[in-house]
Amino acid sequence: MPYAVVAHYRCEPQDAELVRDALLKMREHTLREPGNLAYVVHADADAEAAFTLYEQYVDRAAFDAHAASEHFAEYILGTVRPRLVDRTVWFGEVL
Template structure:
């Protein structure tokens, strides 16, 4: 069953460009994963402080788990994005 992830990130204004760059690099790597079906990065319009919304879809939970264990996840998300965030909300869903 397809597995979806919706993440909402907030950051200080001075960190937005670096986070945007890391998320776009992450998208390029993730779209090449065999279990990935979608990885969309959005900048929330008019958000103060800046905010990003991610929509990700995987073939199943195991594909997401492989994604979360990847080198690019560690490099971009754990190494760059998360330390710069002021708030992070992540929701998981099964696609109907």
């Protein structure tokens, strides 16, 4: 069953461009993963320095492989998360 992730990120305004660029680089890598079905990056239209990601994988194992990837470590763990002031992540199965 497909597995979905919705992540809401907020950073300081001075970090927004760096976070945005890292998320777009992450998208390039993630879309090439064999278990990825979708990776959509949204900039919040009503809040500065806020982003929402919608991700979909063929199953939970594919997401786990994604989270263990070198690009996840570099862009998400190394660049994005240290700059966040708020982070909410939701996981679910696609019906």
